[in-house]
Amino acid sequence: MGHSEGGRSNPGLLAAATGHHFAGRGNRFWQVMHEAGFTPHRFAPQDSRDLLHHGCGLTTVVARPTAREDQIDPAEYRAAADAFGGKIARYRPAFVAFLGKPAWAGMSGQREIAWGRQAMGFAGATTWVLPNPSGRNRAFTLEQLVEAYRGLRCVAFAGPIPSP
Numbered sequence: 001m002g003h004s005e006g007g008r009s010n011p012g013l014l015a016a017a018t019g020h021h022f023a024g025r026g027n028r029f030w031q032v033m034h035e036a037g038f039t040p041h042r043f044a045p046q047d048s049r050d051l052l053h054h055g056c057g058l059t060t061v062v063a064r065p066t067a068r069e070d071q072i073d074p075a076e077y078r079a080a081a082d083a084f085g086g087k088i089a090r091y092r093p094a095f096v097a098f099l100g101k102p103a104w105a106g107m108s109g110q111r112e113i114a115w116g117r118q119a120m121g122f123a124g125a126t127t128w129v130l131p132n133p134s135g136r137n138r139a140f141t142l143e144q145l146v147e148a149y150r151g152l153r154c155v156a157f158a159g160p161i162p163s164p
Helices: 013-018 029-035 045-054 074-091 101-108 142-157
Strands: 004-007 056-058 095-099 126-130
Touching: 029 142, 045 056, 074 101, 095 101, 095 142, 101 126, 126 142
Parallel strands: 004 056, 004 095, 095 126
Antiparallel strands: none
């Protein structure tokens, strides 16, 4: 298994319909992953399985699709914690990145969560919380997203970021 595992807390409606993560036109995930150094070029949503060749995987915590992540009740995260923990324990990534704070808050029981590396791991993996790259998340510029993701990339792969 690769070095890190990440993904939205649940599938968006378009992802559920197409079967591809981060498929919305306004979603900045694929651009951020490339610019942060995880991929050699900007992947298209239908190329998401190719992330495995670059030491990364995508998954969700809650299977129920919603238009927005805030439509998931915190109880759904708590209910999903055991199954998600089992998945992480089975595949054993070194890092798990939650994209957005709600899933990690619901699963860890923490109320105050900082961005970046978390003091508490999850199912044997080092835990990170990164900003959600959704186009609806206007609190973060593209540059801020790239910088946040680059922090995980540098730790997970312990090396310089390849030039584009």
